[in-house]
Amino acid sequence: MQLIKHYFPELAEEQVVQFEQLEELYKDWNLKINVVSRKDIDELYLRHVLHSLAIAKLIAFKPGTKIIDVGTGGGFPGIPLAIMFPETTFHLVDSIAKKLKVVDEVVAGLGLLNVKTSHCRVEEIKDTYDFVVSRAVAAMPTFVHWVKDRVAKKQRHDLKNGIIYLKGGDLAEELVDFPKATVYNLSDYYKEEFFETKKLVHLPIKYKG
């Protein structure tokens, strides 16, 4: 938790409490429904919370912003971002019900009012959002195909509406067809070795409606 305070010193007291509560909630629920690996749960703040919050280093979502987290799994990056931006609404979607059960319990345990969840494939969602966030779900061409019509027209931020994707490793091949993508190195935000190869991709998506 010190890690989170170190990189995000401006958190309000309520947010600090919510981030602190995450560890116990995940440890507890993970014993009942295994959604986070053992190694990852021991390093929850580094591998999940801080990693998810890299998106908050790129952009501060304004009040009223609508975000969808596609393939949220156990709630990443959606839950840490929902704590960080309480006036932004987050729709967390996953095709595996047991993962969303954990997400629902963690959301209830934290008392988060800005999160809703759907158990479905993202291809079934019809709504639109300012940004589509995600981590480790599909290769970029497949992902873009799934979500390109989910991006709203109205711009609220300097950063163009579109996809914000947390990815590891070499992205060059995946991004050849997306010249408008910008890749950010998480090592520019965080000094821990875990982030050395981690990246954040922003891909603006133009509304076609």
Ligand SMILES: C[S@@+](CC[C@H](N)C(=O)[O-])C[C@H]1O[C@@H](n2cnc3c(N)ncnc32)[C@H](O)[C@@H]1O
């Ligand atoms: C590797 S996990 C990543 C989970 C989480 N984003 C994280 O980083 O911890 C990928 C997740 O994407 C979900 N998923 C894959 N394709 C999907 C789709 N088309 N619609 C919704 N969820 C999907 C899977 O069920 C799985 O929970």
